[in-house]
Amino acid sequence: MLKPLLIEVGVEELPAIPFLKELPNIEKKWADILEENSLLCEFSFFYTPRRLVLWHREFPTRQPDSFEEFFGAPVDIAFKDNKPTKAALGFAKKCGVEVKDLQRAKRGDREVLYYKKEVKGKPSKDLIGEMLNKFLHSLNFGKAMRWGELKDSFIRPIRWIGAMLGDEKIVFTLYGVESSNISYPHRSISYDPFSYDFAGDFFCKLDKGGVILYQEEREKKIEKEFKEIEDKEGVSIERDEDLLAEVVAITEYPTALMGKFDEEFLKLPPEVIITSMKEHQRYFPVFKNGELTNAFIVVSNAVTDDFSKIIAGNEKVLRARLSDALFFYENDLKNGLSYEGLKNIVFLQGLGTLYDKELREKDIACYLFSLYKDKLLKERSDKDENELCDLLQKSVMLSKADLLSEMVYEFTELQGIMGYYYAKEAGMDEYLALSLKEQYLPKGEYSALPSTLFSCVVALSNKIDSLMALFSIGKIPSGTKDPFALRRAAIGIIRIVLDKGINFDLNKVFSDLAENYDGLDISKLESFFEERFLQFFDANPSLIKAVLQSGERDILEIDRKIKALKEITDSEDFKDIFTTFKRVANIVKDIDTDKEIKVDESLFESEYEKRLYEEFRKVNEREYESYLERLDALFSLKPFIDLFFDNVMVNVDDEKIRENRKNLIASIYKAFKEIADIKEISV
Numbered sequence: 311m312l313k314p315l316l317i318e319v320g321v322e323e324l325p326a327i328p329f330l331k332e333l334p335n336i337e338k339k340w341a342d343i344l345e346e347n348s349l350l351c352e353f354s355f356f357y358t359p360r361r362l363v364l365w366h367r368e369f370p371t372r373q374p375d376s377f378e379e380f381f382g383a384p385v386d387i388a389f390k391d392n393k394p395t396k397a398a399l400g401f402a403k404k405c406g407v408e409v410k411d412l413q414r415a416k417r418g419d420r421e422v423l424y425y426k427k428e429v430k431g432k433p434s435k436d437l438i439g440e441m442l443n444k445f446l447h448s449l450n451f452g453k454a455m456r457w458g459e460l461k462d463s464f465i466r467p468i469r470w471i472g473a474m475l476g477d478e479k480i481v482f483t484l485y486g487v488e489s490s491n492i493s494y495p496h497r498s499i500s501y502d503p504f505s506y507d508f509a510g511d512f513f514c515k516l517d518k519g520g521v522i523l524y525q526e527e528r529e530k531k532i533e534k535e536f537k538e539i540e541d542k543e544g545v546s547i548e549r550d551e552d553l554l555a556e557v558v559a560i561t562e563y564p565t566a567l568m569g570k571f572d573e574e575f576l577k578l579p580p581e582v583i584i585t586s587m588k589e590h591q592r593y594f595p596v597f598k599n600g601e602l603t604n605a606f607i608v609v610s611n612a613v614t615d616d617f618s619k620i621i622a623g624n625e626k627v628l629r630a631r632l633s634d635a636l637f638f639y640e641n642d643l644k645n646g647l648s649y650e651g652l653k654n655i656v657f658l659q660g661l662g663t664l665y666d667k668e669l670r671e672k673d674i675a676c677y678l679f680s681l682y683k684d685k686l687l688k689e690r691s692d693k694d695e696n697e698l699c700d701l702l703q704k705s706v707m708l709s710k711a712d713l714l715s716e717m718v719y720e721f722t723e724l725q726g727i728m729g730y731y732y733a734k735e736a737g738m739d740e741y742l743a744l745s746l747k748e749q750y751l752p753k754g755e756y757s758a759l760p761s762t763l764f765s766c767v768v769a770l771s772n773k774i775d776s777l778m779a780l781f782s783i784g785k786i787p788s789g790t791k792d793p794f795a796l797r798r799a800a801i802g803i804i805r806i807v808l809d810k811g812i813n814f815d816l817n818k819v820f821s822d823l824a825e826n827y828d829g830l831d832i833s834k835l836e837s838f839f840e841e842r843f844l845q846f847f848d849a850n851p852s853l854i855k856a857v858l859q860s861g862e863r864d865i866l867e868i869d870r871k872i873k874a875l876k877e878i879t880d881s882e883d884f885k886d887i888f889t890t891f892k893r894v895a896n897i898v899k900d901i902d903t904d905k906e907i908k909v910d911e912s913l914f915e916s917e918y919e920k921r922l923y924e925e926f927r928k929v930n931e932r933e934y935e936s937y938l939e940r941l942d943a944l945f946s947l948k949p950f951i952d953l954f955f956d957n958v959m960v961n962v963d964d965e966k967i968r969e970n971r972k973n974l975i976a977s978i979y980k981a982f983k984e985i986a987d988i989k990e991i992s993v
Contacts, residue, residue: 313476315369316509319362320470326559328451339448343441348373356523358562373431380405382423435475439482460486477508495519496562498613520613521562529558535566547607548595553588561611569625573604575632579731585721586631638716647732649707651714660783668707670826674771675706689763705742705768709749726750752802759809766806773799782830800842807865815864849876852992859987871985874937885993890948895989898976907977913970918957922950930981937985
């Protein structure tokens with residue numbers, strides 16, 4: 311039989327961010343528990359800041375009956391002289407029956423004792439309490455708390471639990487709370503509980519009590535009211551998905567309201583105002599004609615007919631925050647940008663101060679300038695070589711100067727951004743200012759990249775130093791731990807290099823810069839990047855490994871080779887083609903292809919080896935515009951290789967002829983290996 315099942319866990323207000331991090335796992339965790347208990351069925355999960363609700367329209371009222379099988383000792387051990395041994399008696403006891411009731415079954419080559427018994431399913435109402443207990447304990451919100459005299463912990467104190475199967479109340483006790491059929495309306499409506507007799511009654515009373523239980527409906531209400539405000543005021547509201555999800559999680563009856571702040575505060579950089587709104591108050595910024603305006607959107611959780619006091623209260627709070635920000639900003643402008651104070655800030659034990667880091671980054675920037683000088687001078691045609699190199703060094707030395715500002719001390723997320731505004735206000739070079747703003751880019755997988763090559767060099771210098779310095783003192787990421795975001799730094803380097811189309815040979819760069827990093831094992835750093843390549847490139851991992859096995863360490867060339875190889879291997883007939891080349895790789899597996907390979911034409915005895923060598927030389931000596939063209943040409947040797955294998959014996963008795971034929975095949979393999987090691991490819 312199927313009946314509706316409703317479970318509600320009432321809590322004190324949930325902190326939105328930890329809850330939202332666990333949210334993607336919640337439904338699966340409940341589904342796993344249902345499956346463990348043979349009660350898996352469709353359900354919905356709803357949440358507000360004060361309640362977690364599991365709702366099943368049709369829930370089995372009991373577990374299905376099942377069978378349990380037991381296998382015992384081999385029959386020849388279980389019985390001696392037709393009398394049961396301890397093995398038989400023990401097995402019968404385990405099965406809860408007499409020896410005479412045991413059966414026999416084949417297991418492998420032997421006949422063993424066997425027993426199959428029916429297991430009656432338990433009533434669901436007897437299981438739900440323990441299932442919910444396991445579910446709540448499985449939720450991981452990072453931090454948990456205890457209350458009262460309880461030993462169990464949860465993200466916030468649990469104040470009530472409701473559980474109804476059809477119209478029957480399910481009684482159990484968890485976290486010191488006995489389940490019941492009561493719940494609570496929105497606090498703006500009443501602090502008194504209400505009771506319900508069945509699930510439909512619960513949903514109806516909750517709705518009348520000012521609670522929009524369905525999170526999707528709360529989001530739709532907010533979006534609808536955003537649109538109404540935009541249409542009425544002629545403005546646009548910036549949608550921040552993370553902020554919207556947070557607001558949905560902290561409201562039971564959301565209402566979007568527009569407040570104002572003094573136009574005087576618009577002299578602040580827009581990022582300062584927006585950060586004050588979003589990070590501290592959960593406000594949405596408002597734009598008019600593409601410019602930030604002196605308005606904001608707050609989403610209230612109150613149920614009332616008069617929101618004027620709520621708007622006024624939020625305006626007062628924002629005014630105080632923006633007043634502080636303006637004070638910090640004006641002070642910082644007076645003090646200007648200087649890196650001298652960085653001498654007093656330790657970067658990391660064993661790596662000196664932030665000033666020391668800037669000096670290392672400056673050396674890296676000079677090195678990168680030598681690599682990309684022509685492109686940088688083309689980008690800044692108004693500067694000569696010395697002027698541009700000096701400007702680059704100055705940019706790097708000032709890149710962390712805003713960490714000394716009052717604004718960044720208050721709003722750490724604005725580091726780099728504030729340096730940009732302070733440099734602009736000081737009349738510094740436009741490229742210098744922009745590089746301060748873009749030095750931390752990219753900040754994530756889909757983040758923007760530095761817009762100029764000049765900014766890229768500053769960003770690369772920062773990331774290269776962080777990687778080399780931290781690896782030199784053994785701070786290497788392991789498992790899921792990466793406290794210094796070195797994986798992100800490595801991916802950032804890859805993305806910047808590919809976006810700007812600049813060559814970046816990992817081995818050469820790290821080797822050339824290694825003198826500033828005592829204790830650095832370059833091989834570990836290269837291996838770290840190889841792992842990132844497997845994560846970054848959208849290709850069969852064997853293709854990436856094949857390219858890396860070729861010895862290529864230039865990021866740009868690695869990308870080009872992987873793309874060329876992927877295009878070839880994605881073709882429909884590649885599997886048939888590749889069989890031939892796997893054979894090529896197997897034949898030469900004992901030959902050192904890194905050494906010079908000589909083929910002596912005078913030792914050819916067959917027209918097939920002569921023809922193969924002739925065709926290979928044509929392919930190998932030709933100039934190609936891309937790796938794809940070269941690979942196409944090499945794979946076009948397949949029919950000649952097949953004829954060779956069909957008509958020529960490689961392992962002949964004559965050692966010179968045998969080695970010469972192997973060298974012919976090895977020459978082809980080596981030509982492939984300049985792009986990718988074909989023995990690594992699996993398709």
